Amino acid sequence: MFKKDCIEHELACMVDYRGKTICILPSEKILNVLGKKYTLLIIALLGNQKRVKFNDIMKKTGCPRPNLLSIRLRELEELGLIKKRIMGENRPLSVEYMLTRDGKKLRSLIIPILAWIEENSKN
Structure with a gap:
């Protein structure tokens, strides 16, 4: 558009x-994805470490279903905010996720918003 x-x-x-x-x-498309449950948590989490495995993302975000987390990660990947890296040649494969340059830029804008929410939700 x-x-x-x-x-x-x-x-x-x-x-x-x-x-x-x-x-x-x-x-609008980006805001639609960012407004979905677990998306901001994923972006915040991925910025804390260089690479994060799927199961660790699931545990740390509290996402209850692997398929829901897969959808969120795919949406973020399609927007160019994260990238996926498949590790190993043998089964089971290990999948790691990391922020792209654009994802890091977005995270730097999101963290102050999350801090503001935490400050102002104490009332």
Whole structure:
């Protein structure tokens, strides 16, 4: 989606940011994924370590179902925020996940938001 789409939506999706007008429609897909359960936890967790194994992500996030975690990880991978590395040639394979450069940038924006939430949820 481009600015043309914003114009068709009567500029409802246009916001001012640092002196520029930007269209927020392209961010809709990313925001949709980020708003899903466990997504922010996964991004925060992956930034704490260089590589994290699937089972460790599952334990540390509290995600109850492997298929749900797989979906979240796939969504983040499709957005280019994480990458998957398959280790070993023999069964069982070990799968590790890590943040990409874009994932690290996003995490640096998310952590202050999570800190703000923690500070303000004490009331």
